[in-house]
Amino acid sequence: MTHSKSLQLQDHAKNRIPGWNQLLSKRPDQFSAGVWPGYYKKASGVEIWDMDDNRYIDMSISGIGANVLGYADPDVNAAVCHAIQEGSSSSLNSYEEVQLADKLCELHPWADQVRFARTGGESMTIAVRIARAATGRSKIAFCGYHGWHDWYLAANLKTSDALNEHLITGLDPIGVPKELAGTAIPFRFNDSAALEAIIRDHGHELAAIVMEPIRYSPPTPEFLETLNKCKSLSGAVLIIDEISAGFRVTPGGAHLTLGYDPDIAVFSKALGNGFPIGAVIGKKSVMTAATTTFISSTCWTERVGFVAGLAVIDKYVRNNVHTHLIAIGTAVQTGWAKAAQTTGLDISISGIPPLSNFAFKDANPLELKAYYVQLMMDQGFLASNLFYSMYAHTLDHVSAYIAATTAAFQTIKDDLSQGTVASKLRGKPANSGFLRLN
Numbered sequence: 302m303t304h305s306k307s308l309q310l311q312d313h314a315k316n317r318i319p320g321w322n323q324l325l326s327k328r329p330d331q332f333s334a335g336v337w338p339g340y341y342k343k344a345s346g347v348e349i350w351d352m353d354d355n356r357y358i359d360m361s362i363s364g365i366g367a368n369v370l371g372y373a374d375p376d377v378n379a380a381v382c383h384a385i386q387e388g389s390s391s392s393l394n395s396y397e398e399v400q401l402a403d404k405l406c407e408l409h410p411w412a413d414q415v416r417f418a419r420t421g422g423e424s425m426t427i428a429v430r431i432a433r434a435a436t437g438r439s440k441i442a443f444c445g446y447h448g449w450h451d452w453y454l455a456a457n458l459k460t461s462d463a464l465n466e467h468l469i470t471g472l473d474p475i476g477v478p479k480e481l482a483g484t485a486i487p488f489r490f491n492d493s494a495a496l497e498a499i500i501r502d503h504g505h506e507l508a509a510i511v512m513e514p515i516r517y518s519p520p521t522p523e524f525l526e527t528l529n530k531c532k533s534l535s536g537a538v539l540i541i542d543e544i545s546a547g548f549r550v551t552p553g554g555a556h557l558t559l560g561y562d563p564d565i566a567v568f569s570k571a572l573g574n575g576f577p578i579g580a581v582i583g584k585k586s587v588m589t590a591a592t593t594t595f596i597s598s599t600c601w602t603e604r605v606g607f608v609a610g611l612a613v614i615d616k617y618v619r620n621n622v623h624t625h626l627i628a629i630g631t632a633v634q635t636g637w638a639k640a641a642q643t644t645g646l647d648i649s650i651s652g653i654p655p656l657s658n659f660a661f662k663d664a665n666p667l668e669l670k671a672y673y674v675q676l677m678m679d680q681g682f683l684a685s686n687l688f689y690s691m692y693a694h695t696l697d698h699v700s701a702y703i704a705a706t707t708a709a710f711q712t713i714k715d716d717l718s719q720g721t722v723a724s725k726l727r728g729k730p731a732n733s734g735f736l737r738l739n
């Protein structure tokens with residue numbers, strides 16, 4: 302297996318596209334720079350072909366959760382191709398935006414109105430703007446990762462490591478106006494005392510409480526009670542970020558199954574199966590503020606995102622896709638645990654089954670991650686310590702992947718005991734969090 306074309310293209314791109322055309326989570330340094338192929342020519346189902354025509358089964362990030370059905374899904378692609386033939390953009394809006402808005406409200410009966418965008422981060426920024434417009438306040442209490450925009454990175458203006466416990470470390474707020482310091486206040490998931498303290502100190506200035514419904518563990522009943530109390534005491538808007546969690550455990554938001562009472566919920570990623578679409582859904586009492594503040598962009602009216610969203614929901618509901626995603630993710634977590642036990646490797650496993658991850662617990666976990674990536678690529682798999690289920694994954698894919706993982710874990714274990722991991726690495730150890738590339 303050679304990777305020369307992939308690696309040459311990465312070298313060229315590094316100079317032409319400063320810092321890599323991010324998504325950070327797709328950057329080769331997050332896996333193993335010098336080994337990870339980085340670019341692809343073709344993707345279909347669960348297969349990906351890189352620039353050197355190597356074919357892999359993708360048991361990694363599945364477009365970081367965007368491709369919930371699989372790559373080049375035939376039903377979504379057929380709907381999108383038809384929309385393109387019919388004209389994907391014009392001087393008028395496409396009628397499918399209304400159909401998608403209706404469908405999202407049907408799936409979430411508490412919601413009355415919808416605004417659209419294209420990406421997750423910008424959809425969150427719209428939600429925050431609507432909350433600020435509706436309340437006439439500025440401050441945001443948040444938990445978790447919500448994108449790259451100023452309102453969010455402002456959290457690190459006051460304390461440089463405020464975001465370190467919220468998924469991505471090293472987010473230096475360079476370029477974010479320092480006047481925003483103190484406007485974004487973090488709290489930990491399920492930490493009732495921290496949320497209560499924010500309400501006590503800033504409740505009357507709080508526009509919104511922003512959080513994911515679930516990442517690693519569900520909300521405790523006690524936290525949900527505190528959240529409801531804090532929301533009504535402060536009058537803040539509750540924004541549930543479903544960008545990663547949405548369409549994983551139910552057709553729609555995970556909040557539907559977990560006992561939240563949101564004012565706004567935000568979707569992207571899975572909603573388009575990789576085609577760009579973002580949706581902000583909410584109660585009319587809050588969403589009408591969107592008519593008072595300027596939120597507007599040319600490509601938010603483009604047709605493909607709505608058509609893809611409708612096709613995804615249709616296929617998802619017809620096939621109970623969430624039950625498949627959960628079954629596949631559960632089989633992967635069980636397989637990881639068994640592979641670790643068989644080989645004596647120490648790992649910890651977390652995440653809801655459709656968004657699973659494990660961590661190496663020995664010293665140098667980032668070196669081990671890179672070695673695992675390399676050993677799995679040698680066996681024809683794209684893999685890392687994250688596994689996101691797709692509808693296109695089958696239990697046969699999982700069996701073959703777990704067999705390859707068991708072999709990789711055994712090699713890692715042997716090299717660990719001989720102290721030869723570093724010398725076997727063909728690329729660099731993985732990076733964690735945001736680091737400057739060049």
Ligand SMILES: Cc1ncc(COP(=O)(O)O)c(C=O)c1O
Binds near residue numbers: 423448513
């Ligand atoms: C919970 C959550 N919010 C927001 C975002 C940002 O979405 P996007 O990358 O589409 O801008 C992500 C992306 O991973 C996410 O997981």
